[in-house]
Amino acid sequence: MPDLGPLWLTLGLAASTTAILLLLGAPFAWWLAQTRSPFKPVLEAITALPLVLPPTVIGFYLLIALNPTAPIGAFWVTLTGDTLTFSFAGLVVASVIYSLPFMVQPLQSAFEAIGRGPMEAAASLRASPLDAFFTVAAPLSARGFITASVLTFAHTIGEFGVVLMVGGNIPGRTKVVSIAIYEHVETLRYAQAHVLSAVLLIFSFLVLLFVYAANKRYPVHVG
Amino acid sequence: MSAEHLSLNVKTAFDGFDIDIAETLTLDGATAIFGASGAGKTTLMRSIAGFQTPQSGRIALGDEAWFDSAQKINLPAWRRPAGYMFQDGRLFAHLTVRGNLAFADQRSPGGQYARDHIVDAFALAPLLDRRVTSLSGGECQRVALARTLLSRPRLLLLDEPLAALDRKRKSEILPYLKDLPQRFGAPTLFVSHDIEEVAQLADNILLLANGRVDAYGAAADIISMLDLEPVTGRYDASTLLEGRVAGHDQSLRLTRVALGGAIITMPINDRLADGDAVRLRIRAQDVAIATTKPEGISIRNALPGAVHAITEQSGTAFAEIFIDIGDACLRSRITRASVADLGLAEGMPVYALIKSVSFDGRLS
Numbered sequence: 130m131p132d133l134g135p136l137w138l139t140l141g142l143a144a145s146t147t148a149i150l151l152l153l154g155a156p157f158a159w160w161l162a163q164t165r166s167p168f169k170p171v172l173e174a175i176t177a178l179p180l181v182l183p184p185t186v187i188g189f190y191l192l193i194a195l196n197p198t199a200p201i202g203a204f205w206v207t208l209t210g211d212t213l214t215f216s217f218a219g220l221v222v223a224s225v226i227y228s229l230p231f232m233v234q235p236l237q238s239a240f241e242a243i244g245r246g247p248m249e250a251a252a253s254l255r256a257s258p259l260d261a262f263f264t265v266a267a268p269l270s271a272r273g274f275i276t277a278s279v280l281t282f283a284h285t286i287g288e289f290g291v292v293l294m295v296g297g298n299i300p301g302r303t304k305v306v307s308i309a310i311y312e313h314v315e316t317l318r319y320a321q322a323h324v325l326s327a328v329l330l331i332f333s334f335l336v337l338l339f340v341y342a343a344n345k346r347y348p349v350h351v352g
Numbered sequence: 353m354s355a356e357h358l359s360l361n362v363k364t365a366f367d368g369f370d371i372d373i374a375e376t377l378t379l380d381g382a383t384a385i386f387g388a389s390g391a392g393k394t395t396l397m398r399s400i401a402g403f404q405t406p407q408s409g410r411i412a413l414g415d416e417a418w419f420d421s422a423q424k425i426n427l428p429a430w431r432r433p434a435g436y437m438f439q440d441g442r443l444f445a446h447l448t449v450r451g452n453l454a455f456a457d458q459r460s461p462g463g464q465y466a467r468d469h470i471v472d473a474f475a476l477a478p479l480l481d482r483r484v485t486s487l488s489g490g491e492c493q494r495v496a497l498a499r500t501l502l503s504r505p506r507l508l509l510l511d512e513p514l515a516a517l518d519r520k521r522k523s524e525i526l527p528y529l530k531d532l533p534q535r536f537g538a539p540t541l542f543v544s545h546d547i548e549e550v551a552q553l554a555d556n557i558l559l560l561a562n563g564r565v566d567a568y569g570a571a572a573d574i575i576s577m578l579d580l581e582p583v584t585g586r587y588d589a590s591t592l593l594e595g596r597v598a599g600h601d602q603s604l605r606l607t608r609v610a611l612g613g614a615i616i617t618m619p620i621n622d623r624l625a626d627g628d629a630v631r632l633r634i635r636a637q638d639v640a641i642a643t644t645k646p647e648g649i650s651i652r653n654a655l656p657g658a659v660h661a662i663t664e665q666s667g668t669a670f671a672e673i674f675i676d677i678g679d680a681c682l683r684s685r686i687t688r689a690s691v692a693d694l695g696l697a698e699g700m701p702v703y704a705l706i707k708s709v710s711f712d713g714r715l716s
Contacts, residue, residue, distance in 0.1 A: 246442050249403050252429040253436035254503045255459040261430075264455070268446040 132321075134301060135309035136328065142217070142305060143285040146224040147232075147278050153225070154232035154277070159262065161233070162240035176234070179227050184290025191223050191295050215297045220305070223295040224285045231280040239273020240266065276340055283336045286329070355380040356539065358507065361409035362399050371395055371563035374409075379507065379539035381555030382532065384571070386544055391560040393543045397509050400541070401436045402429030413507060435505030435538075439512045441496035443484040449495050450480040456502035463504030465536060473535065474498040474528060490521035497528060501536055508532060510542035514549055522549075529553055589636040589672065591683045597628045612679030614655045618709045633710045636672060639684035640705040643694050653706035657682070659698055664688055675704045682706075 161169060161176075179187060195202045195213040205213045213219035243266055251261035267274070289307040296303030298312065306325055313322035358377040365371070371392040377383055385393045398404045399419070400411055408421040418427045418434075443452050453476070457467050471477055474494050479487065487495065493513060500508065513529060514522045530553060532540050544550050550557060550571070557574040559566040567574055595611040605620040609630060616632070624630065646654055657677035664671040671691045673684040682704050696702070 246438070246440075247444060249401075249429070249436070250438065250442040250444070251455075252403075253401060253434070254456045254499070255430050256455075257430050258428075260459075265444055265446075269444070271446070 132300075132309075135304050135306045136325070138217075138301070138303075139286055139305040139307075142220055142224060143282045145221050146228055146285045147282045149221065149225050150228060150232040150281050151274075151278060154229065154281075155236055155274075158233045158236035159240055159266070161237045177230050180230050184227070184288070185294060187227055188223070188291040188294025191219075191226065191291065195219050195222065195295065214295060215299060215303060217296075217302055220292055220296045220303055223291050224288060227288060227291050228281045228284050231284045232277045235273050235277040235280065236270065239270035239276075242273075243269050272343065275343055279336055279340050283333060287333065356414050356506075358400075358541075359410060359412045360396070360400070362396055362406045362411065363409045364395065364399070364404075364406040369563065371406075373560065373563070373565055375558060375565050375568050377541070377558065377568070378556065379413075379541075381534075382529075382540040382542060382553050383556040383558060384542055384544055384550040384554035385558050385560060386547070386550050386554075386574075387560035387566070389545060390562075392563040393545075393560055394511060395563075396560070397436075397511055397541070397543055400507075401434050401509055402427060402432050403436075433506040434509055435500040435503050435507070436509045437493075437496050437500045437511065437513055439515050441492040441516075443487075443492060443495055443499070445483075445485055447484070448480070449476065449482050449484060449487070452484060452495060452499050453480075453502055456499045460502060460504040465501075465504075467502060470498050470502055473531075488521070489517050490524045493517065493521075493525050494528065497525075501532075501538065505538060508538045508540040508542075510540060512543050512545070514544075514546070526552065589683055589685065591634045591636070591639075591680065593632045593634065593680050593682075595630060595632060597624045597626050597630060599626055600624075611655075611677070614677060616653045616655070616706065616709060634682060634706055635708075635710075636683040636685035638707040638709075639675075639682055640707065641673060641675070641684055641686055641690070641694065641696070642703040642705055643696075643700070645703055646705065649705070651705045651707060653709070654703045655682070655706065657702060657704055659696055659700045659702055661698060662691060662696060664691070675702060677704060 161173065192214060193199060195205075197203055197206050197212050197214070202213050205211070205218070209218070211218065213222060247265050247269060248258075248261055251265045252258075256264065287307065288305070289311070292303070292305055293308055293311075296305075296308075298304050298308050304312075306329060310322050310325045310329075313319070313325070356379045358379055360377065361374045363370075363372050369390070373392060373396055385396060387393055395404070399406050402418065405426060406419065406421070409419070410417060410421070411419040413433075417423065417425045418432050419425060443449075444455065447455065453467060453471070471480070474497065476495060476498055479491060479495065484492065484495065493516070497510075497513070510529070514525060517525065529542075532538055533555075542553065544553075554571040556569065557571050558568045559574060593611055595609040595616070598608040598610040598615060600607050600620055600622075601617075602620075606617045607620045607624060609616045609618065609632060611632075618632070640651070642654070645656075655677045657675040660674040660676040660681055662671060662673050665688075669687050669689070670685055671688045673686060673691070673696065675682045675684060684704060
């Protein structure tokens with residue numbers, strides 16, 4: 130039986146990343162869906178960068194930005210006494226950036242699909258914009274929220290390159306499943322690699338099945 | 353309750369289309385905003401509601417400014433005590449009918465009528481637990497109207513409330529709309545491009561053309577200015593006649609309709625069967641008049657009748673002649689010069705020459 134520690138660490142990382150991205154990504158996606166700012170395409174392009182860049186590029190820049198001699202890294206050390214690089218907190222920061230498009234893009238298209246109509250209707254019924262967001266826009270985009278959260282969670286679980294560069298391979302701190310598998314294969318412990326790989330494979334399939342099934346069941350709200 | 357006033361001064365320009373509307377409306381009953389598409393009706397309504405911001409001007413209900421470019425006042429839509437009913441209802445798809453009504457009720461300052469009262473008035477009790485996606489067009493508009501009323505607005509804005517409905521559904525909603533000002537004390541502004549709708553609902557009419565106010569006044573006065581051509585883009589005065597299908601001529605592709613004793617022929621309508629009751633519309637401008645039975649003429653429908661009344665439209669070239677054809681009265685629009693040439697007078701026997709007839713619906 131292989132050590133299941135990396136599995137729990139991975140789930141913790143994916144859950145924290147999804148929670149943080151929900152809080153940051155939803156308002157950002159809402160803004161993108163509503164704005165007529167000329168900077169919108171710029172921000173959309175930046176958001177989509179993690180989709181096209183090799184994980185090593187993101188990992189490399191994050192390593193530079195988060196290391197204790199850089200301003201952000203140093204600030205974190207004075208704040209918490211721990212470094213961002215080669216720590217769980219650093220992995221969360223890296224994952225938030227790496228998984229950003231998986232949260233923002235489905236939410237943005239869900240918000241855009243709603244259009245201005247229901248929000249104007251809510252305003253004419255005396256609902257403030259914040260009230261209308263939570264009572265009209267969010268429930269109407271429920272499917273977008275589910276899709277975005279599930280994809281973000283699943284994508285974070287599948288990370289390898291960024292995690293390896295920013296977090297290394299420290300058991301209990303930064304050794305997530307994908308890295309554990311890599312290590313098992315490198316050291317020719319195929320049995321353990323098999324178990325963890327199968328767990329990831331089945332989990333990923335179930336997640337995608339859930340997303341597609343949910344999209345089929347509620348085809349109305351998200352375009 | 354003395355009537356409130358809505359001061360409008362809306363200036364805006366976009367895409368080469370500019371709007372400059374200035375008028376103070378007396379909010380007494382229902383006011384129709386009437387005009388051709390592109391006249392600025394919807395822009396005006398959306399500006400009053402706060403969904404769009406005019407470039408300059410002032411919008412105020414009584415002393416309360418909702419928008420004032422000089423004083424930099426621009427109340428957001430949700431703070432304006434105006435209820436907006438959209439053409440397509442815009443019910444919230446994630447809520448039931450009950451949920452939609454509660455949404456409005458919970459956010460309203462409360463008012464003279466209770467939620468149950470509205471549910472009864474609009475006969476919504478059987479619909480309360482339905483999902484809004486399962487409602488028919490007419491039901492949808494009834495719920496939308498009830499929802500708008502439940503936010504207890506001081507001003508009701510209805511954007512073409514009947515446009516999305518067919519004739520039958522319209523007749524379902526119309527009685528509710530007629531009742532609004534009296535029953536719920538809600539002064540109403542509604543947009544329409546249908547003169548019949550306006551005639552049925554409006555106490556006052558604001559006539560818009562090309563982004564300007566063309567006329568404003570009591571409905572009867574405005575409607576009697578019959579020359580609405582520049583506004584509607586066509587002359588709309590017409591007669592509705594009810595008759596029965598009396599057969600088809602398949603080779604000439606014609607349908608015969610019996611109106612009392614007279615027979616009218618029109619291009620064939622295959623969906624109609626013999627004996628079907630139908631309603632025909634004949635526009636006044638499509639009816640010419642002859643004093644003798646015409647011969648050698650392409651017009652097929654010449655109905656004998658007698659002049660019932662003549663209304664000359666001063667300031668225009670036209671007069672309207674009402675011709676009694678037995679079971680009904682046809683309207684005809686001819687020039688005043690023709691009236692004089694033919695020596696038309698009340699009671700005179702004439703032939704009504706009908707250039708074209710349109711089929712307006714089957715009566716059940």
